[in-house]
Amino acid sequence: MRIFRRKEGGRIDPSRLPRHIAIVMDGNGRWARRRGLPRTVGHGVGAENFRAVATHCKELGIEYLTVYAFSTENWKRPVDEVETIMELLEKYLHEAIGKMEKDRVKMKFFGNTTVLTEKLRRLIAKTEEISARFEGVQVNICLNYGGRDEILRAVAQYAEDYAAGKAESLTEKRFSDYLFSAGIPDPDLVIRPSGEYRLSNFLLWQTAYSEFYFTDILWPDFDPKELDRAITAFQKRDRRYGGV
Ligand code: IPE
Ligand code: IPE
Ligand code: MG
Numbered sequence: 093m094r095i096f097r098r099k100e101g102g103r104i105d106p107s108r109l110p111r112h113i114a115i116v117m118d119g120n121g122r123w124a125r126r127r128g129l130p131r132t133v134g135h136g137v138g139a140e141n142f143r144a145v146a147t148h149c150k151e152l153g154i155e156y157l158t159v160y161a162f163s164t165e166n167w168k169r170p171v172d173e174v175e176t177i178m179e180l181l182e183k184y185l186h187e188a189i190g191k192m193e194k195d196r197v198k199m200k201f202f203g204n205t206t207v208l209t210e211k212l213r214r215l216i217a218k219t220e221e222i223s224a225r226f227e228g229v230q231v232n233i234c235l236n237y238g239g240r241d242e243i244l245r246a247v248a249q250y251a252e253d254y255a256a257g258k259a260e261s262l263t264e265k266r267f268s269d270y271l272f273s274a275g276i277p278d279p280d281l282v283i284r285p286s287g288e289y290r291l292s293n294f295l296l297w298q299t300a301y302s303e304f305y306f307t308d309i310l311w312p313d314f315d316p317k318e319l320d321r322a323i324t325a326f327q328k329r330d331r332r333y334g335g336v
Contacts, residue, residue: 102324104152110280110326112156113149113319114302116294117142119286119310132176137312139180148316150197150229152323156276157231158202160294164238178212181235185215189222196228202272203237204245232276239296246270273298281305281326285314303329 117138124134142159149157162177192199199219206213216235223230249270253259260266268274278298284290287308291299305322307314 102328104320104323105327106153108327109153110303110323111154112158112277112279112281113154113323114158114160114279114282114295114299115145116160116282116284116286116288116292117311118160118284118288118292119314120312122286123310123312131173134312135173135177135180139184141312141314142184144316145314145319146197146231148319150195155229156279157229158234158273158276158279158295159231160234160237160292162203162235162237163293164203164236164241165293167236178209181233182209182212182215185212185219189215189218192219193222193226196226198223198226198228198230200230200232200272202232202234202242204241205235207236230276232273234294237272238293239291240293242271243297268297271297278302281322283307283314283319283322285309285311285318301331301333303331 120134120138121131122134123137124131127133146157146159161181166177167174188197188199200223201216201220205216208216246267247270250259250262250267273295278300279295279302281304282291282295282299282302283305285307287306289306295302303326305325307318307322309318
């Protein structure tokens with residue numbers, strides 16, 4: 093009798109896909125340093141990898157992809173590194189604008205984008221304006237984003253609305269509507285590559301019941317096959333939400 097073994101990691105069950113995947117795109121610097129290259133080179137390769145992974149998500153039929161691109165804490169880095177990251181974002185958005193409608197990829201930004209360069213703000217406004225015109229997969233880019241900052245902003249805005257008689261008493265649902273992620277389902281799966289086992293201020297409210305997947309692979313090496321591996325691992329989890 094022949095025994096059929098499942099391939100390592102098994103196959104993705106298309107009927108049980110996560111609706112929303114969130115990724116901490118971490119490990120660019122170490123990827124470059126291990127090759128004797130400047131950290132900034134790692135950010136460039138990481139940005140290219142983002143395209144590949146986003147395309148793969150779309151092909152699989154994932155509805156929402158949220159990526160952590162720059163945190164409220166990342167301003168602590170050397171100025172030239174921050175500048176390189178911002179320039180890569182500009183380049184990415186500039187290129188994305190021409191094809192997002194054809195590819196049916198909508199884009200949204202989580203974070204305080206008001207402090208970014210004028211060029212970046214214009215590109216963000218443009219991508220959001222284009223996104224409003226059609227339906228498609230949604231990519232949320234967390235840029236100058238911090239989970240605590242997001243919660244504080246929500247609290248401040250709610251307090252203002254309440255004082256003005258414009259808000260009812262708080263519920264979890266009403267509070268969620270004050271977050272950058274308003275109207276978007278919570279992530280089902282959060283992926284953190286690079287061997288770090290922490291959230292680093294990513295989606296603190298939204299990950300209350302997310303499944304977590306950690307791997308030592310650095311972000312520039314986290315290719316579509318690694319994503320498939322993360323999804324098959326997710327599909328083996330038993331999500332109980334406090335029940336039995
Ligand atoms: C993630 O890679 C990119 C950003 C935080 C902007 P890192 O730059 O943090 O890479 P490591 O963690 O130093 O390897
Ligand atoms: C988290 O990575 C932020 C992004 C990937 C954008 P960091 O590299 O900033 O996180 P820490 O410093 O290791 O916690
Ligand atoms: Mg890092």
